[in-house]
Amino acid sequence: MPWYLYLALKQLFPTGRKFPFFTAISVLGVALGVALLVISTSVMGGFGYEIRRMIVDTQGEVQVRGEGLIADAAGLQARLATVPGVVATTPFAEGVVGLQYEGKPAYPAMQGIDVNRVGQVVPLERFIRAGRLDDLDDDSIIISSKLALSLGARIGSRVEIYSPLLLEKLKNDEVLLPRELRVVGIFEVGHQQLDSSVVLVTLRSMQELYGLGAAIHGVNVKIAPKLDADVVATRINGALPPAAQARARSWMEANQDFLFILQLEKNMIFFLLTFIIIVSAFSVTSSLLISVVRKTREIGLLGALGARPVQVAACFCFQGLLIGAVGTLAGLGLGLGTLHFRNELVAGFTRLTASEEVLVRFYQFSQLPAHTAPGDVGLIVACSVVISTLAGLLPAWRAARLKPVEALRNE
Amino acid sequence: MNEAILTARGVRKTFMSGDRRLEVLAGVDLDVAAGESVSIRGESGSGKSTLLQLLAGLDAPDAGTLAWAGESDTGTARRGRFLGIVFQSFYLIPELNARENVLMARRILGPIDAAARKRADDLLAKVGLAERAKHLSSQLSGGERQRVAVARALMNSPRLILADEPTGNLDERTGDAVIELLLGLCAETQTALVLVTHNAAHAQKTHRQLVLRSGILVHG
Ligand SMILES: Nc1ncnc2c1ncn2[C@@H]1O[C@H](COP(=O)(O)OP(=O)(O)O)[C@@H](O)[C@H]1O
Ligand SMILES: [Mg+2]
Numbered sequence: 001m002p003w004y005l006y007l008a009l010k011q012l013f014p015t016g017r018k019f020p021f022f023t024a025i026s027v028l029g030v031a032l033g034v035a036l037l038v039i040s041t042s043v044m045g046g047f048g049y050e051i052r053r054m055i056v057d058t059q060g061e062v063q064v065r066g067e068g069l070i071a072d073a074a075g076l077q078a079r080l081a082t083v084p085g086v087v088a089t090t091p092f093a094e095g096v097v098g099l100q101y102e103g104k105p106a107y108p109a110m111q112g113i114d115v116n117r118v119g120q121v122v123p124l125e126r127f128i129r130a131g132r133l134d135d136l137d138d139d140s141i142i143i144s145s146k147l148a149l150s151l152g153a154r155i156g157s158r159v160e161i162y163s164p165l166l167l168e169k170l171k172n173d174e175v176l177l178p179r180e181l182r183v184v185g186i187f188e189v190g191h192q193q194l195d196s197s198v199v200l201v202t203l204r205s206m207q208e209l210y211g212l213g214a215a216i217h218g219v220n221v222k223i224a225p226k227l228d229a230d231v232v233a234t235r236i237n238g239a240l241p242p243a244a245q246a247r248a249r250s251w252m253e254a255n256q257d258f259l260f261i262l263q264l265e266k267n268m269i270f271f272l273l274t275f276i277i278i279v280s281a282f283s284v285t286s287s288l289l290i291s292v293v294r295k296t297r298e299i300g301l302l303g304a305l306g307a308r309p310v311q312v313a314a315c316f317c318f319q320g321l322l323i324g325a326v327g328t329l330a331g332l333g334l335g336l337g338t339l340h341f342r343n344e345l346v347a348g349f350t351r352l353t354a355s356e357e358v359l360v361r362f363y364q365f366s367q368l369p370a371h372t373a374p375g376d377v378g379l380i381v382a383c384s385v386v387i388s389t390l391a392g393l394l395p396a397w398r399a400a401r402l403k404p405v406e407a408l409r410n411e
Numbered sequence: 412m413n414e415a416i417l418t419a420r421g422v423r424k425t426f427m428s429g430d431r432r433l434e435v436l437a438g439v440d441l442d443v444a445a446g447e448s449v450s451i452r453g454e455s456g457s458g459k460s461t462l463l464q465l466l467a468g469l470d471a472p473d474a475g476t477l478a479w480a481g482e483s484d485t486g487t488a489r490r491g492r493f494l495g496i497v498f499q500s501f502y503l504i505p506e507l508n509a510r511e512n513v514l515m516a517r518r519i520l521g522p523i524d525a526a527a528r529k530r531a532d533d534l535l536a537k538v539g540l541a542e543r544a545k546h547l548s549s550q551l552s553g554g555e556r557q558r559v560a561v562a563r564a565l566m567n568s569p570r571l572i573l574a575d576e577p578t579g580n581l582d583e584r585t586g587d588a589v590i591e592l593l594l595g596l597c598a599e600t601q602t603a604l605v606l607v608t609h610n611a612a613h614a615q616k617t618h619r620q621l622v623l624r625s626g627i628l629v630h631g
Binding site (some may be wrong): 306 | 466470492496498502506508515
């Protein structure tokens with residue numbers, strides 16, 4: 001090992017001293033910055049990841065929607081099936097209905113789904129908490145968990161549905177008879193809004209309730225793994241004749257504004273928290289500068305022993321790098337450890353402040369999501385190590401400029 | 412014995428303090444032969460340290476020439492091999508123990524091997540600190556620190572040792588012991604020695620006694 005690296009190590013971790021205080025403080029500063037960056041970008045990434053997953057898991061990766069109603073549902077699906085990259089399709093119709101259970105009203109968004117095909121496109125089955133998706137028929141309904149809770153409805157409960165069509169009938173002085181459906185399932189996606197305001201029925205029920213005949217509103221599409229949703233959406237649009245009056249959009253395009261804000265938020269947090277590392281780098285600089293001043297004579301002696309100024313500079317630069325590397329490592333450990341126990345920590349915190357409700361309502365999630373992207377971690381590590389090494393430059397330059405004669409003139 | 416290790420001719424050094432010129436060295440001539448020991452005495456402020464720094468090649472003279480074993484340039488790395496320096500204030504590196512301090516002189520010149528480690532241990536034994544090899548300088552007394560510094564100066568088997576008041580920070584008895592050690596080791600290894608000292612008794616023990624007075628070296 002070159003002497004300047006050896007000496008840098010010794011100055012940070014002196015022989016025989018158990019706890020190098022100077023080093024520990026500097027390392028801690030960098031570690032805290034890195035930990036904060038890792039935690040916040042991971043949690044931000046987790047929100048984004050969860051939201052993306054939820055969008056894809058409920059809408060499919062590509063959605064084809066008509067400008068109005070799509071009359072020829074079978075024809076559209078047959079055409080979609082010929083587009084390369086399309087793996088499966090499932091039709092849907094949707095609309096708001098009035099729902100009543102034991103005198104309690106609600107106005108959920110109703111999705112009519114094709115029970116036989118929906119599973120090929122979105123993993124609905126996975127979100128069913130009680131009952132079974134297979135039990136869904138034209139006389140039954142699956143409702144979301146929060147809605148079930150607020151209505152007090154259970155599996156087997158009978159709910160009444162009022163559709164806008166009934167209002168039309170009312171205007172014509174026809175008898176107003178709500179449709180009665182039996183609850184056969186309760187689902188929970190983990191997203192506050194979906195879980196409190198969505199109900200599922202068969203496509204046929206929906207078509208009847210809204211008087212659509214055989215028409216649908218759109219088709220959800222599953223694409224082959226590893227394919228880009230935007231690419232497939234473009235391909236589909238190329239394959240659809242203008243007469244179809246339908247357009248395919250990837251989930252990314254459909255949620256463009258939202259995803260943009262998500263990314264922007266993440267970038268802002270990254271940018272702001274990087275300043276923590278810069279601030280801790282300043283403390284590394286000042287402690288190394290103090291060390292250069294304290295060691296003026298030793299540095300002079302090294303010169304007298306034959307050390308070259310660049311080597312002296314390298315010694316201090318390397319100390320910055322080492323503090324950065326050790327601090328980054330400790331920060332990664334601290335950050336990833338905190339993320340690992342995040343739910344326990346959040347639970348403890350919310351119990352202390354009795355704020356769990358707020359958390360769920362505000363963030364739409366009952367558990368704190370986290371998704372650590374390797375790219376983010378790489379960027380954090382690189383930033384932190386580079387910044388800490390830069391922090392060593394000024395002290396290094398000061399040390400290299402010291403002339404042995406001047407450094408040694410002490411009397 | 413007659414090979415010239417160090418030659419100085421007409422060496423001058425002037426400092427400017429404010430607008431006052433201070434001529435510290437006004438034409439110093441000096442010859443040191445291999446294995447020879449020379450003492451330099453002089454009042455405080457007479458320029459002894461300044462001269463020694465020039466002799467070490469750490470600073471350049473305003474006028475005059477210097478030659479080390481016939482060469483006019485020590486070269487930074489060559490200096491570490493050719494010269495050993497002992498200062499009044501020891502200058503041990505506080506983070507290193509005695510053995511590591513001695514080895515540092517070699518480390519700066521390149522990688523160290525088992526032979527270097529053995530030499531460091533032998534030198535520490537010679538200066539009577541075999542038992543203290545693992546001690547930090549803060550755990551050593553002044554005399555012991557200076558003995559470590561002597562061992563460090565000898566580490567690279569230099570041809571010449573320059574010692575600037577090596578006993579200045581030590582009590583009389585400890586100082587005597589260090590001088591005995593320094594002279595003994597230099598004689599044993601045929602290393603030339605220039606010893607700057609205030610102590611007449613110490614000066615008497617060298618082969619030649621010089622005095623720095625009014626910027627020139629005279630026989631004392
Ligand atoms: N860099 C410098 N600038 C100005 N004056 C100096 C400098 N170095 C030494 N001197 C002066 O030169 C004189 C000789 O100093 P020095 O060689 O340290 O004396 P000694 O070692 O004999 O006590 C002193 O008066 C000192 O103040
Ligand atoms: Mg002096």
